[in-house]
Structure formats: C-alpha cells, structure tokens
Amino acid sequence: MKKANCPFDISPEQVIRDLARKHDIVATRTETDELADAITALAGDTVVRDEIEDLVVTMRRQGVISSEQATALYGDYLANLERP
Numbered sequence: 001m002k003k004a005n006c007p008f009d010i011s012p013e014q015v016i017r018d019l020a021r022k023h024d025i026v027a028t029r030t031e032t033d034e035l036a037d038a039i040t041a042l043a044g045d046t047v048v049r050d051e052i053e054d055l056v057v058t059m060r061r062q063g064v065i066s067s068e069q070a071t072a073l074y075g076d077y078l079a080n081l082e083r084p
Contacts (some may be wrong), residue, residue, distance in 0.1 A: 011080055012077040016052055016055055016073055017052075017055070018063070019059065019073075020033075020055045020059060023062075023064045025055060025058055025064060027051050027054035027055045027057070027058050028054070052074070053074060056070050056073055056074045056077075057070070081082065
C-alpha cells in the first residue's frame with residue numbers, strides 16, 4: 001500500500017501508526033474488550049492482543065475512520081503479515 005503523494009512504499013502498519021499519530025490516537029481498550037478476551041480465554045481459545053488492531057478499533061470508535069476504512073486498513077495489515 002502506498003501513502004498518498006509518497007514516492008516509496010510503506011507498510012500497512014506504518015500507515016496505521018502514522019494516521020493514529022496524526023490524530024493523537026493512542027490504542028485504548030474498553031471494559032467490553034477485556035470481557036471479550038476473558039470469555040474467549042474461558043472458551044479455551046488463545047487471546048492474542050494486537051496493538052495495531054487496538055489502534056484501528058480506537059480510531060473507528062473515535063470517528064477518525066469509517067467502518068469500511070477500518071476493515072480495509074486492518075485487512076491490508078493482516079495480508080502484509082502473511083507475506084514472507
């Protein structure tokens with residue numbers, strides 16, 4: 001993914017971090033997030049916290065990005081993780 005008006009490629013993670021920084025967003029989790037993690041753990045599944053996911057969710061909750069943008073940004077991030 002290229003950043004607009006940027007002559008070089010940057011990672012989706014950096015795009016997300018830059019956007020969060022631009023809007024003074026810090027990844028925050030709610031009590032509901034913590035409850036969801038606890039329920040997931042009780043169900044026997046592994047809970048893996050991801051700061052980038054938390055940044056995207058926080059930006060969505062604060063209205064910085066739309067649901068569609070959040071899905072696209074996080075999808076690009078995950079796709080980039082799967083590449084060698």
